[in-house]
Amino acid sequence: MPLHAQETAFGIKSRLMIDRMSNTARNVLLFYFCFCACQAVFAQPGESSDVLPPPAPWEVMRTLSSDAFGGRGTAEPGGQKSRKYISQLYRQLDLLDLGAAEGTAYDRPLAVKARKSAWTDTLHGGNVCGMIRGSENPERYIVVTAHYDHLGEGRANSAYGKRHVGAIHNGADDNASGVAGVYALAQYFREHPPRHSIIFLATDGEELGLKGAKQWVADPPVPLEQVLLNVNLDMVARADNGSIWAVGTRFHKGLREPLRAAADSSALELRFGRDARVNWVGNSWLAVSDHYPFHRAGVPFVYFGVDDHPDYHEPTDDIERIDRATFEASMDLIVAAVAKLDAEFGETLTLTEGKRRRIVPKP
Numbered sequence: 468m469p470l471h472a473q474e475t476a477f478g479i480k481s482r483l484m485i486d487r488m489s490n491t492a493r494n495v496l497l498f499y500f501c502f503c504a505c506q507a508v509f510a511q512p513g514e515s516s517d518v519l520p521p522p523a524p525w526e527v528m529r530t531l532s533s534d535a536f537g538g539r540g541t542a543e544p545g546g547q548k549s550r551k552y553i554s555q556l557y558r559q560l561d562l563l564d565l566g567a568a569e570g571t572a573y574d575r576p577l578a579v580k581a582r583k584s585a586w587t588d589t590l591h592g593g594n595v596c597g598m599i600r601g602s603e604n605p606e607r608y609i610v611v612t613a614h615y616d617h618l619g620e621g622r623a624n625s626a627y628g629k630r631h632v633g634a635i636h637n638g639a640d641d642n643a644s645g646v647a648g649v650y651a652l653a654q655y656f657r658e659h660p661p662r663h664s665i666i667f668l669a670t671d672g673e674e675l676g677l678k679g680a681k682q683w684v685a686d687p688p689v690p691l692e693q694v695l696l697n698v699n700l701d702m703v704a705r706a707d708n709g710s711i712w713a714v715g716t717r718f719h720k721g722l723r724e725p726l727r728a729a730a731d732s733s734a735l736e737l738r739f740g741r742d743a744r745v746n747w748v749g750n751s752w753l754a755v756s757d758h759y760p761f762h763r764a765g766v767p768f769v770y771f772g773v774d775d776h777p778d779y780h781e782p783t784d785d786i787e788r789i790d791r792a793t794f795e796a797s798m799d800l801i802v803a804a805v806a807k808l809d810a811e812f813g814e815t816l817t818l819t820e821g822k823r824r825r826i827v828p829k830p
């Protein structure tokens with residue numbers, strides 16, 4: 468039966484029912500309708516947030532890189548606001564809470580010694596950490612990371628902020644895009660339960676020297692020996708030249724085949740490299756972001772990132788300079804890659820080539 472026929476039949480039936488009601492019943496019904504209408508009109512935005520559908524990754528990037536978040540400086544109001552916002556996203560997706568204490572809303576506090584800072588010795592920030600439990604190997608973990616902090620309004624003593632102190636560094640590509648990527652992965656695995664447990668870690672203090680990642684590796688909520696892989700996302704939106712790098716496969720070449728397969732149908736080209744042991748050889752990105760503490764501790768990693776661009780660490784790293792189709796292609800590729808790795812670990816993929824060193828870095 469076509470839908471409109473059903474509606475018509477129901478409409479006639481309900482009108483007949485109302486016609487047959489007593490006045491009292493009609494008044495009760497009227498009151499009920501008015502009550503529902505008022506509830507809908509006067510509901511406070513905060514109260515209804517739990518029932519709102521989770522935003523698209525693009526909206527997550529837009530929100531974090533808006534002026535209201537002030538450039539997300541560690542321990543600054545914009546940084547604290549970002550931390551809360553990401554916790555809310557995790558809550559909406561019903562991720563397991565891997566906060567430092569139960570009921571702390573995914574929060575793992577972080578104290579950063581800011582030696583360069585003129586106004587304080589210790590900055591208080593925090594990593595945001597949630598998890599989806601694996602269906603087959605819940606005691607084996609893939610940790611996906613992206614730093615949410617950025618340069619705030621440019622610190623007086625920052626090597627990068629000097630020229631633009633006082634201007635908000637929105638950091639849309641660096642690294643609101645990576646946080647959007649972590650969120651896209653959480654959304655995906657919520658719908659498609661992973662075989663291994665997946666930890667979603669939004670780090671703080673990266674711009675101050677990978678502080679959040681170092682602290683997580685030094686004091687992880689799960690045994691580090693059981694972490695199969697770190698997938699780090701840092702600047703994943705501005706693939707203006709049509710390519711994105713997967714760094715780190717030099718140490719575990721077995722990662723290349725599944726990554727290649729995942730990128731097969733992507734609009735972006737996936738490139739391997741940039742992972743020489745010495746920083747100045749071939750523009751190595753081995754030590755530039757949060758994957759490095761994992762690597763030092765012997766955990767295999769893949770770091771996704773695009774080439775530098777003229778807005779890198781400038782106040783002009785804004786969402787208006789990001790092409791949405793490219794951003795979506797990047798999200799799709801990253802999701803396909805992690806899904807593929809989760810599917811193949813222990814099946815066709817084992818990472819035994821590299822020596823697992825155990826150097827836990829000091830935060």
Ligand SMILES: [Zn+2]
Pocket residue numbers: 614641642673701702756
């Ligand atoms: Zn970054």
